[in-house]
Each structure stands twice: as structure tokens, then as C-alpha cells.
Amino acid sequence: MFIDSVEIDVAGGRGGSGSEAFRREKGVPRGGPAGGDGGSGGDVVLVADDSLTTLSDYRYRRHHRGERGRHGEGSNRTGKSGRDVELRVPPGTIAVDSRSDEALGELLAAGDRLVVARGGRGGWGNVRFASATHQAPRRWEPGGEGEHRLVRLELKLLADVGLVGEPNAGKSTLLSRISQARPKIADYPFTTLTPNLGVVEMPDFRSFVVADIPGIIEGAHEGKGLGHRFLRHIERTRALAILLPVDDEDPAATLAGLRDELERYSPGLAALPFAVVFSKMDLHPAGTSPPVLDAPGAWGSYQVSAVTGEGVTGLLEGCWAQLGASRRAAPEGDDEW
Numbered sequence: 001m002f003i004d005s006v007e008i009d010v011a012g013g014r015g016g017s018g019s020e021a022f023r024r025e026k027g028v029p030r031g032g033p034a035g036g037d038g039g040s041g042g043d044v045v046l047v048a049d050d051s052l053t054t055l056s057d058y059r060y061r062r063h064h065r066g067e068r069g070r071h072g073e074g075s076n077r078t079g080k081s082g083r084d085v086e087l088r089v090p091p092g093t094i095a096v097d098s099r100s101d102e103a104l105g106e107l108l109a110a111g112d113r114l115v116v117a118r119g120g121r122g123g124w125g126n127v128r129f130a131s132a133t134h135q136a137p138r139r140w141e142p143g144g145e146g147e148h149r150l151v152r153l154e155l156k157l158l159a160d161v162g163l164v165g166e167p168n169a170g171k172s173t174l175l176s177r178i179s180q181a182r183p184k185i186a187d188y189p190f191t192t193l194t195p196n197l198g199v200v201e202m203p204d205f206r207s208f209v210v211a212d213i214p215g216i217i218e219g220a221h222e223g224k225g226l227g228h229r230f231l232r233h234i235e236r237t238r239a240l241a242i243l244l245p246v247d248d249e250d251p252a253a254t255l256a257g258l259r260d261e262l263e264r265y266s267p268g269l270a271a272l273p274f275a276v277v278f279s280k281m282d283l284h285p286a287g288t289s290p291p292v293l294d295a296p297g298a299w300g301s302y303q304v305s306a307v308t309g310e311g312v313t314g315l316l317e318g319c320w321a322q323l324g325a326s327r328r329a330a331p332e333g334d335d336e337w
Contacts (some may be wrong), residue, residue, distance in 0.1 A: 012146025013041030041119025
């Protein structure tokens with residue numbers, strides 16, 4: 001099952017308490033304080049792991065606690081700090097405080113780390129309170145409480161090109177043609193129930209990632225159909241390929257409807273560079289003119305057939321050129337690009 005949003009309860013470990021102790025050594029009748037500090041509590045840390053693709057591990061395991069720090073001991077011995085709890089998540093995960101909606105951070109690449117709940121500080125032992133006028137303090141501190149949060153984890157798949165279209169537009173078939181991905185393909189709507197990623201390998205060691213998003217219908221931004229759950233996954237793409245079946249009776253209206261849904265969900269989606277791709281060209285009558293559509297702002301228009309392979313190479317080369325232009329236009333230091 002594809003899980004792309006979960007809520008977890010996290011808390012850093014409590015810090016260990018400081019110690020009240022005094023030196024007791026032969027020949028040192030007034031050895032003074034010797035109570036060590038408590039150890040710090042363990043943190044709860046998210047770690048990006050590229051072997052994961054969903055957040056399903058946390059659907060039923062909601063509570064995660066850092067280890068408590070050990071108490072301080074005599075002879076100025078500091079307590080052992082608690083172990084951190086590391087939670088493995090897929091790259092592309094965003095952490096949000098559920099109560100305040102504050103964005104805590106995001107993990108974009110394998111190995112990225114994000115502390116979502118810090119452990120408590122260890123308390124001071126009585127040696128910390130010694131002074132010239134107070135040489136035998138009996139004061140010590142308890143350990144501090146760790147941070148406690150409800151954290152919402154949201155997964156946004158990282159892809160270069162997003163395939164967008166109505167149900168049965170041919171997105172899954174095209175993805176299976178251009179990559180090793182094997183999404184479910186059938187002749188009924190909403191065959192794709194979860195996003196699929198595929199790596200496109202081109203000559204000269206070039207490659208990019210394509211995401212197949214479940215079909216978008218009118219009202220998707222309001223929660224209708226399946227596409228609304230996964231629109232977040234194309235927010236991070238660099239370009240969109242909007243598929244229009246060649247047998248569509250009114251492709252201009254279909255294109256306008258899809259772009260309107262993207263705009264209503266997020267203005268940033270509508271601002272992404274897009275190409276118009278007429279799919280299922282194997283259904284187009286032979287000897288007739290190829291379909292043409294006036295799409296202002298599109299970076300390309302293509303006619304492809306995932307069944308015969310017609311036009312697929314041209315589409316991939318166009319995507320590669322557009323991705324190169326997007327990289328050059330990206331602000332310097334922008335990690336998402």
C-alpha cells in the first residue's frame with residue numbers, strides 16, 4: 001500500500017539528574033563536592049533512506065521516544081547520554097508540526113538528517129554549585145524534559161518530469177515504454193491508484209526520472225477522484241507532460257480543464273513548464289494530418305504512441321532539453337534543482 005502522509009508522536013528522552021556526592025578519601029578530610037552531571041536525553045531524528053518509497057512503516061507505529069540519559073554519579077562522573085532514535089523515511093519527506101503547522105524541515109537526498117524532537121539537557125551535579133563561600137553545596141538539578149511533538153510526515157516524490165492527464169490518457173503505458181517501471185495497465189479508468197516512478201535511460205549516459213500521476217478529473221483540487229491525493233507529488237517536478245488522447249473529442253477543453261485543476265490546487269503547479277503530448281497515435285487514422293493544438297506557453301508539442309514507439313524518442317529529447325534549460329534557470333544553490 002502506498003502511504004504518503006502519516007502523523008507520529010515523538011518525544012526526546014529526558015535528561016539524567018545531577019548527582020549530590022562528596023569526596024571520601026583517606027587523607028582528604030574535606031574533599032568537597034564530587035557529584036557529576038546527568039547525561040543528555042536522546043533525540044528523535046529522521047534519516048532519508050533511498051531504499052524506501054512510502055511511509056507505511058509509521059502507519060501503525062506512531063509513538064517514538066528517545067532514550068533517557070543516565071544520572072550523574074560520584075567522583076565527578078557524568079551520566080551516559082541516551083541513544084538517539086533514528087526513523088528512516090524516503091527522500092522527499094517533509095516534517096510539519098501538527099499543532100502549529102510549522103514546517104520543521106525536509107529531507108531531499110539519501111543520508112539527510114532532521115532532528116524533530118530534541119532530548120532534554122542533563123541536570124548539573126553539586127560540583128557545579130561550589131564557590132569560595134559555599135564549598136559544600138547540596139544542590140543539584142533534575143534532568144530536563146525532552147521536546148514532545150505531534151509530527152505530520154508528508155511524502156512528495158522527487159521526479160524530473162510529471163505525466164499528467166485524465167484517466168486512461170495512456171500515462172502508465174508511456175511510462176512502461178520509456179522506463180523499466182511496470183505500472184498496472186488496463187482499459188478502464190483509474191487503473192493507476194498510486195504514483196509510479198520510472199528512470200528513463202538515454203544514449204550518452206543521460207537519464208532522468210518520470211512520475212506517472214493518477215488521473216485528474218474535474219474537481220480534483222476539492223478531493224474528487226484520485227488525483228487530488230497525489231497532486232503534491234508533481235509540485236517538485238521540473239516540467240510537466242500533459243497527455244491528451246488523440247481520440248479526445250475536444251482536446252483544447254481537456255487541456256484547459258487540466259491546467260485549471262493544477263492552478264486551483266497550487267499556482268506553482270500551473271507555473272511549471274509544460275508540453276502537450278498527443279498520446280495513442282496508433283489510433284489515429286493513417287494518412288490524415290497529425291493533431292495540432294494552440295497551447296500558449298507550452299515548450300513543445302508531440303505526437304506519440306507507446307504501443308508502436310512512434311514519436312517517443314523526440315519526446316524524450318525534448319524533455320531532456322527542457323530539463324537542461326530548467327537547471328540553468330534555477331537560482332544558484334537551490335538544492336531542489
